[in-house]
Amino acid sequence: MDKIRIQKVLGAAGVASRRTIEEMIVEGRIAVNGELVTALPCFVSPSDEILVDGRLVRKRPQKFVYILLNKPRGVVCTMDDHPGYNRPRATDLIPRLAERVYCVGRLDEDSTGLLILTNDGELTHRLTHPRYGIIKTYVARVAGRLDAGEMEEFRRGMFLDLRRKGQAGIKVLRQAPAESLLEVRVSEGRNRQVRRMLARLGHNVRRLHRCSIGPVTDRGLKIGHWRNLANEEVAALRKLAGLAGGTAQGRNPKDE
Numbered sequence: 001m002d003k004i005r006i007q008k009v010l011g012a013a014g015v016a017s018r019r020t021i022e023e024m025i026v027e028g029r030i031a032v033n034g035e036l037v038t039a040l041p042c043f044v045s046p047s048d049e050i051l052v053d054g055r056l057v058r059k060r061p062q063k064f065v066y067i068l069l070n071k072p073r074g075v076v077c078t079m080d081d082h083p084g085y086n087r088p089r090a091t092d093l094i095p096r097l098a099e100r101v102y103c104v105g106r107l108d109e110d111s112t113g114l115l116i117l118t119n120d121g122e123l124t125h126r127l128t129h130p131r132y133g134i135i136k137t138y139v140a141r142v143a144g145r146l147d148a149g150e151m152e153e154f155r156r157g158m159f160l161d162l163r164r165k166g167q168a169g170i171k172v173l174r175q176a177p178a179e180s181l182l183e184v185r186v187s188e189g190r191n192r193q194v195r196r197m198l199a200r201l202g203h204n205v206r207r208l209h210r211c212s213i214g215p216v217t218d219r220g221l222k223i224g225h226w227r228n229l230a231n232e233e234v235a236a237l238r239k240l241a242g243l244a245g246g247t248a249q250g251r252n253p254k255d256e
Contacts, residue, residue: 009044067117068226104117135212136212138185139208144179155169216233
Protein backbone atom coordinates (compact mmCIF):
# COMPACT_ATOMS: atom_id res chain seq x y z
CA MET A 1 0.00 0.00 0.00
CA ASP A 2 1.33 3.44 -0.93
CA LYS A 3 2.54 5.62 1.89
CA ILE A 4 1.49 9.23 2.39
CA ARG A 5 3.39 12.23 3.71
CA ILE A 6 2.75 12.63 7.42
CA GLN A 7 1.85 16.32 6.96
CA LYS A 8 -1.07 15.35 4.73
CA VAL A 9 -2.31 12.64 7.10
CA LEU A 10 -2.18 14.88 10.17
CA GLY A 11 -3.60 17.82 8.25
CA ALA A 12 -6.57 15.70 7.13
CA ALA A 13 -7.05 14.59 10.75
CA GLY A 14 -7.39 18.23 11.81
CA VAL A 15 -4.23 18.27 13.93
CA ALA A 16 -2.81 21.46 12.39
CA SER A 17 -1.79 23.03 9.11
CA ARG A 18 1.00 21.32 7.18
CA ARG A 19 3.44 24.11 8.00
CA THR A 20 2.66 23.83 11.72
CA ILE A 21 3.08 20.05 11.58
CA GLU A 22 6.56 20.51 10.13
CA GLU A 23 7.39 22.80 13.04
CA MET A 24 6.02 20.21 15.50
CA ILE A 25 8.30 17.55 13.99
CA VAL A 26 11.33 19.79 14.45
CA GLU A 27 10.25 20.29 18.08
CA GLY A 28 10.14 16.50 18.62
CA ARG A 29 6.41 16.31 19.31
CA ILE A 30 5.42 13.57 16.83
CA ALA A 31 6.09 9.81 16.96
CA VAL A 32 5.19 7.02 14.52
CA ASN A 33 4.88 3.46 15.85
CA GLY A 34 6.76 4.45 18.99
CA GLU A 35 9.66 6.10 17.14
CA LEU A 36 10.18 9.85 17.35
CA VAL A 37 10.07 11.56 13.95
CA THR A 38 13.12 13.78 13.69
CA ALA A 39 13.39 14.62 9.98
CA LEU A 40 11.40 15.17 6.82
CA PRO A 41 10.23 13.76 4.52
CA CYS A 42 8.30 11.22 6.57
CA PHE A 43 5.82 8.83 4.97
CA VAL A 44 3.22 6.76 6.84
CA SER A 45 0.75 3.97 6.08
CA PRO A 46 -2.92 3.96 7.15
CA SER A 47 -2.12 1.25 9.72
CA ASP A 48 0.66 3.26 11.41
CA GLU A 49 0.10 4.56 14.93
CA ILE A 50 0.80 8.30 15.15
CA LEU A 51 1.19 10.13 18.46
CA VAL A 52 1.20 13.91 18.82
CA ASP A 53 2.32 15.14 22.22
CA GLY A 54 1.83 11.57 23.44
CA ARG A 55 -1.80 11.35 22.32
CA LEU A 56 -3.07 8.96 19.65
CA VAL A 57 -4.30 10.70 16.50
CA ARG A 58 -7.48 9.60 14.80
CA LYS A 59 -6.60 9.33 11.13
CA ARG A 60 -9.69 11.25 10.04
CA PRO A 61 -12.30 13.10 12.06
CA GLN A 62 -15.86 11.84 11.78
CA LYS A 63 -17.12 15.21 10.65
CA PHE A 64 -15.56 18.49 9.60
CA VAL A 65 -16.46 21.85 11.10
CA TYR A 66 -16.42 25.06 9.06
CA ILE A 67 -16.91 28.39 10.85
CA LEU A 68 -16.70 31.90 9.42
CA LEU A 69 -15.64 34.64 11.86
CA ASN A 70 -15.51 38.37 11.24
CA LYS A 71 -12.50 39.12 13.44
CA PRO A 72 -12.39 42.36 15.46
CA ARG A 73 -9.27 44.41 16.13
CA GLY A 74 -7.20 43.31 19.11
CA VAL A 75 -7.85 39.60 18.52
CA VAL A 76 -4.99 37.29 17.53
CA CYS A 77 -5.12 34.19 15.33
CA THR A 78 -2.49 32.17 17.15
CA MET A 79 -3.51 29.18 19.29
CA ASP A 80 -0.95 30.06 21.98
CA ASP A 81 -0.22 33.75 22.61
CA HIS A 82 3.18 35.05 23.71
CA PRO A 83 3.77 34.70 27.47
CA GLY A 84 2.44 37.67 29.42
CA TYR A 85 0.21 39.03 26.63
CA ASN A 86 -3.04 37.13 27.32
CA ARG A 87 -4.81 38.67 24.32
CA PRO A 88 -8.18 37.31 23.12
CA ARG A 89 -7.83 34.66 20.41
CA ALA A 90 -10.06 34.04 17.41
CA THR A 91 -11.02 30.66 18.88
CA ASP A 92 -12.26 32.42 22.03
CA LEU A 93 -15.03 34.08 19.98
CA ILE A 94 -16.68 30.85 18.82
CA PRO A 95 -18.43 28.06 20.78
CA ARG A 96 -16.31 25.45 22.53
CA LEU A 97 -16.14 22.39 20.29
CA ALA A 98 -15.19 18.76 20.73
CA GLU A 99 -12.98 19.15 17.66
CA ARG A 100 -9.96 21.41 17.70
CA VAL A 101 -10.24 23.93 14.88
CA TYR A 102 -7.54 26.15 13.39
CA CYS A 103 -7.51 29.49 11.61
CA VAL A 104 -7.14 29.25 7.85
CA GLY A 105 -4.35 31.76 7.38
CA ARG A 106 -3.97 34.74 9.67
CA LEU A 107 -4.95 38.34 10.16
CA ASP A 108 -2.68 40.53 12.25
CA GLU A 109 -3.93 41.88 15.55
CA ASP A 110 -4.76 45.33 14.16
CA SER A 111 -6.74 44.06 11.16
CA THR A 112 -10.38 43.04 10.97
CA GLY A 113 -12.22 40.69 8.67
CA LEU A 114 -12.92 37.18 7.62
CA LEU A 115 -11.31 34.08 9.06
CA ILE A 116 -12.31 30.50 8.38
CA LEU A 117 -11.82 28.14 11.31
CA THR A 118 -11.91 24.43 10.53
CA ASN A 119 -10.47 21.00 11.26
CA ASP A 120 -10.28 20.22 7.52
CA GLY A 121 -6.50 20.15 7.12
CA GLU A 122 -6.42 19.58 3.36
CA LEU A 123 -8.73 22.52 2.67
CA THR A 124 -6.66 24.68 5.04
CA HIS A 125 -3.50 23.83 3.13
CA ARG A 126 -4.99 24.64 -0.24
CA LEU A 127 -6.64 27.89 0.81
CA THR A 128 -3.35 29.21 2.24
CA HIS A 129 -0.77 27.89 -0.25
CA PRO A 130 -0.08 30.38 -3.08
CA ARG A 131 0.14 27.49 -5.57
CA TYR A 132 -3.66 27.25 -5.60
CA GLY A 133 -4.22 30.97 -6.19
CA ILE A 134 -7.18 31.48 -3.84
CA ILE A 135 -7.94 35.20 -3.88
CA LYS A 136 -8.41 37.12 -0.63
CA THR A 137 -9.89 40.61 -0.94
CA TYR A 138 -9.16 43.48 1.44
CA VAL A 139 -10.34 47.03 1.89
CA ALA A 140 -7.47 49.26 3.02
CA ARG A 141 -7.58 52.87 4.21
CA VAL A 142 -4.13 54.33 3.66
CA ALA A 143 -2.32 57.61 4.08
CA GLY A 144 -1.91 59.68 0.93
CA ARG A 145 -2.89 59.13 -2.70
CA LEU A 146 -1.35 56.47 -4.94
CA ASP A 147 -0.22 57.58 -8.36
CA ALA A 148 -0.34 55.44 -11.51
CA GLY A 149 3.27 54.30 -11.15
CA GLU A 150 2.74 53.09 -7.58
CA MET A 151 -0.42 51.24 -8.56
CA GLU A 152 1.43 49.44 -11.35
CA GLU A 153 4.36 48.56 -9.06
CA PHE A 154 1.93 47.06 -6.56
CA ARG A 155 0.23 45.02 -9.29
CA ARG A 156 3.56 43.62 -10.54
CA GLY A 157 4.53 42.45 -7.04
CA MET A 158 7.64 43.24 -5.04
CA PHE A 159 10.36 41.66 -2.93
CA LEU A 160 9.64 41.08 0.76
CA ASP A 161 11.85 38.89 2.96
CA LEU A 162 14.09 38.23 -0.07
CA ARG A 163 11.17 36.66 -1.93
CA ARG A 164 9.14 38.21 -4.69
CA LYS A 165 5.45 38.46 -3.89
CA GLY A 166 3.19 37.55 -6.74
CA GLN A 167 1.02 39.85 -8.76
CA ALA A 168 -1.76 41.58 -6.86
CA GLY A 169 -4.89 43.46 -7.80
CA ILE A 170 -5.54 46.98 -6.58
CA LYS A 171 -8.07 49.68 -7.37
CA VAL A 172 -9.08 52.98 -5.81
CA LEU A 173 -12.52 53.02 -4.21
CA ARG A 174 -12.35 56.58 -2.90
CA GLN A 175 -9.75 59.33 -2.52
CA ALA A 176 -9.42 62.40 -0.36
CA PRO A 177 -6.51 64.84 -0.21
CA ALA A 178 -4.83 63.05 2.70
CA GLU A 179 -5.91 59.41 2.31
CA SER A 180 -7.23 56.74 -0.05
CA LEU A 181 -9.62 53.82 0.26
CA LEU A 182 -8.37 50.84 -1.75
CA GLU A 183 -9.53 47.39 -2.71
CA VAL A 184 -6.62 44.92 -2.70
CA ARG A 185 -6.71 41.33 -4.00
CA VAL A 186 -3.88 38.87 -3.25
CA SER A 187 -3.44 35.11 -3.50
CA GLU A 188 -0.66 34.91 -0.90
CA GLY A 189 -0.98 35.51 2.81
CA ARG A 190 2.49 36.25 4.13
CA ASN A 191 2.92 37.99 7.47
CA ARG A 192 1.39 41.50 7.19
CA GLN A 193 1.88 41.32 3.43
CA VAL A 194 -0.66 43.94 2.35
CA ARG A 195 0.49 46.41 5.00
CA ARG A 196 4.15 45.91 4.11
CA MET A 197 3.62 46.24 0.35
CA LEU A 198 1.73 49.49 0.75
CA ALA A 199 4.26 50.81 3.28
CA ARG A 200 7.02 50.04 0.77
CA LEU A 201 5.28 52.50 -1.54
CA GLY A 202 5.16 55.10 1.23
CA HIS A 203 1.51 54.67 2.19
CA ASN A 204 0.96 53.44 5.75
CA VAL A 205 -2.21 51.45 6.31
CA ARG A 206 -4.57 53.03 8.81
CA ARG A 207 -7.24 50.33 8.68
CA LEU A 208 -7.31 46.94 6.97
CA HIS A 209 -10.32 44.67 6.58
CA ARG A 210 -10.53 41.31 4.77
CA CYS A 211 -13.94 41.24 3.13
CA SER A 212 -13.79 37.98 1.15
CA ILE A 213 -12.01 34.65 0.86
CA GLY A 214 -12.64 33.26 -2.60
CA PRO A 215 -16.44 33.30 -3.08
CA VAL A 216 -17.18 33.74 0.65
CA THR A 217 -17.92 37.35 1.68
CA ASP A 218 -18.64 39.24 4.90
CA ARG A 219 -22.08 40.30 3.67
CA GLY A 220 -24.51 40.20 6.61
CA LEU A 221 -21.86 39.22 9.17
CA LYS A 222 -20.98 41.97 11.65
CA ILE A 223 -17.49 42.36 13.07
CA GLY A 224 -17.14 40.17 16.15
CA HIS A 225 -19.83 37.75 14.98
CA TRP A 226 -19.55 34.24 13.52
CA ARG A 227 -21.67 31.79 11.57
CA ASN A 228 -21.35 28.34 10.08
CA LEU A 229 -20.37 28.16 6.44
CA ALA A 230 -23.26 26.95 4.32
CA ASN A 231 -22.81 23.63 2.54
CA GLU A 232 -22.84 25.51 -0.76
CA GLU A 233 -20.00 27.76 0.42
CA VAL A 234 -17.91 24.79 1.56
CA ALA A 235 -18.53 23.06 -1.77
CA ALA A 236 -17.51 26.22 -3.66
CA LEU A 237 -14.30 26.58 -1.65
CA ARG A 238 -13.36 22.93 -2.10
CA LYS A 239 -14.07 23.11 -5.84
CA LEU A 240 -11.98 26.28 -6.13
CA ALA A 241 -9.17 24.54 -4.25
CA GLY A 242 -9.30 21.55 -6.62
CA LEU A 243 -10.49 19.00 -4.07
CA ALA A 244 -12.29 15.97 -5.49
CA GLY A 245 -16.00 15.82 -4.82
CA GLY A 246 -16.27 19.52 -4.05
CA THR A 247 -17.82 18.93 -0.62
CA ALA A 248 -17.26 17.37 2.76
CA GLN A 249 -19.66 16.43 5.49
CA GLY A 250 -19.87 19.18 8.07
CA ARG A 251 -21.31 19.67 11.54
CA ASN A 252 -23.13 22.65 12.96
CA PRO A 253 -21.93 23.66 16.46
CA LYS A 254 -25.33 25.24 17.10
CA ASP A 255 -26.90 21.78 16.99
CA GLU A 256 -25.12 20.73 20.18
